[in-house]
Amino acid sequence: MKIGFIGGGNMAEGIIAGLVQNFLPSSIFVADPSLDRQTVLKDRYEINTFDHHRYFLSEVDFIVLAIKPQGFASFLPEIAPLIQKKQVVISIAAGVTIDVISDLLDESFAIVRAMPNMPAKVGHGVTGLFANAHVSDDQKNVISEIFEGCGMATWVKEEAHINAVIAVAGSSPAYFFYFAQLVGQMGAKLGLNAEVATKMAVQTMLGSAKLADIGDVNLDDLIRSICSPKGTTEQAMISFKESNLDSIVEKAMLATVERSEVLAEELTQQIKGS
Structure with missing residues (x-):
């Protein structure tokens, strides 16, 4: 072959x-x-x-x-x-x-x-x-x-559905990079060295992805395993929900799909007009 x-x-x-x-x-x-x-x-x-x-x-x-x-x-x-x-x-x-x-x-x-x-x-x-x-x-x-x-x-x-793939996988590395950047920046505000805090965020993201990729444990179970009742992580998750993070992510991904469709149409017209 x-x-x-x-x-x-x-x-x-x-x-x-x-x-x-x-x-x-x-x-x-x-x-x-x-x-x-x-x-x-x-x-x-x-x-x-x-x-x-x-x-x-x-x-x-x-x-x-x-x-x-x-x-x-x-x-x-x-x-x-x-x-x-x-x-x-x-x-x-x-x-x-x-x-x-x-x-x-x-x-x-x-x-x-x-x-x-x-x-x-x-x-x-x-x-x-x-x-x-x-x-x-x-x-x-x-x-x-x-x-x-x-x-x-x-x-x-x-x-x-290729446009959905773009929203879920093509563009999402930037989402994750951005989130790691925000976490690192907040770590610096809390007193950590800025470079070290960002590396900590990236390493934690890498480790979390590996945990999510092995075994039969689903994401809900992984979240629950870290969110002890009345613990620190639970407070962060409550804050995310109160801020409607799910709606923010939905809006961003729909914007990705819509832009993909527009760009494809523009490119089609450009190629056909050449």
Whole structure:
């Protein structure tokens, strides 16, 4: 099974770093115009790197489009004659729908939208996946394996649900970074060294995530295990509820979905108008 990346940026590298754990490095190909990026990727992962996709495009089973979405309008028609029906095109570009990609390539091509998040770079990402009707179950299984190498991969039933994935996983690292920042800042106000307080918040977030990820204990049980009756943590949780934190989070995530929809529409019009 051969996998070719068009574009060797940070997100592509995050996927590749996971891929080499389960796939032979010799089966991974990357095209990037930057000689520096080619050298870095080749040295780190012992994969095949080139300055142009023409060296491998016809040979791979899966083609990962890891270029900026603004370049789709001119680039996809260029490669369309080179793509074979047996290949699968995987786009990791935010906001570019399968309909747009199909219009630029061919409606009969097997196409997948993949939405990985930033933690994929460190092997703990989440990737939302949606495929058109031309992608077989066997091909889906391989695609799952590709993205599970850098974390969790989940298929959604409707392409519109990709926007929900963005709200839940794509944007949420920023939510967590912000919360850790606030906790660290408050620690400094309480007298701790500011840098140490922030590191404490980040380390606690990391440990809490690991606790939540193991075993069969649900989040409610974990919360209750820390909230002793009339204890310190219980007072913080009461304060959160009195401040309607749940409504604040809901409003923020709905704003993320709405903005995702607007950006996708703007990008669609931009690409079609090019």
